[in-house]
Amino acid sequence: MLDDRDQKLLLLLQRDASLPVSALAEKVALSVSACSRRIQRLEEEGYIERRIAVLNRGRMGVPTTLFALIKTAHHADGWIEQFKKVIADIPEIVEAHRLTGTYDYILKLVLPSVEHYDVIYKQIVRRIELFDVSASISMERMKEGLELPAGYAR
Template identity: 70%
Template sequence: MIDERDRKLLALLQQDGSMAVGELADRVNLSLSACSRRIQRLEEAGYIAKRIVVLDRERMGVPTTVFAMIKTAHHSDEWIEAFRRAISDIPEIVEAHRLTGNYDYIVKVVLPRVEHYDVVYKQIVRKVELFDVSASISMEILKSGTAVPVDYAE
């Protein structure tokens, strides 16, 4: 069970994972040691999955985003595992989701330029058979982030 201080700590850590424990303690009105223990408890309980650094995509040379909607005629566990392996080997694919509805999967691909999408597409189709792929280029990012709401945690 987590309380409001835990939720505030989690929200602060999502904003800046490198924030010093002393500053976190001040912001949630705890002693340094109590704050440190809470963070450790939240990590051990699995509320904090990992700590990462978010890189600037422009500076990293991958400013273009393409969303590929994928249909497959195959739904066996073996095909799904082969697809999972195929996309996990492609660093430009930063997210993949299995869907309900008209498409089976959506993958988010970050690229140096839109023409590079063909390279990624060919890497996938060499490894797994697809029925249909429809790609859309993101024109503008309206909202992006990794933070999740903290109010629902129990």
């Protein structure tokens, strides 16, 4: 069970995992060693999967976001596994979700330009059969982040 300090530590680490343990300890009113032990416990218990650096998309040359909505006529396990392998090999696809409703999958792509979508589209359809693909270009990122709410943690 997580207490308020654990939840605050998780929020702080999500915002900036590079904060020194001494700064985190001060913010949650713990000694440095107690704070360090809590962080280690949170990692061991699987609350913290990894610590990453979030890169600037403009500086990385991929400022364009595009969402591809996919329909397929195939729903067998073998097709799904092949689809997972196809999209895993394409670094521009940063998220993929299986959906309920009209479309079967949605892919989030980060691209250097809208025109580059055709390159990715061809990479996919050369390797796997799709029924329908519809793409939408994001005009503005209104909210983006990796930060999860900590209040639901068990």
